[in-house]
Amino acid sequence: MTQRSRKLLGAFLLVGSIILWSVLATWIYLLLPEGLPGLVLIGFFIVAGMGWMLPAMPLIKWMAKPDAANR
Secondary structure, eight states, X not given: OOHHHHHHHHXXXXXXXXXXXXXXXHHHHHHSOTTOOHHHHHHHHHHHHHTTHHHHHHHXXXXXXXXXXXX
């Protein structure tokens, strides 16, 4: 697979994973009990906002991998 095709596929996978992550984070937020302290909510939103990067980092690394012929 060429780097160009990896980048195309990776772009779609990134967008899909971000959409999936936002749906999951919203679903979890709706399950939280009402009246939680503000600091707990801030912690949740930090994790929910930054959590999509964990699956994205290996995907971006895979996308940036040079072609076998260029090594």
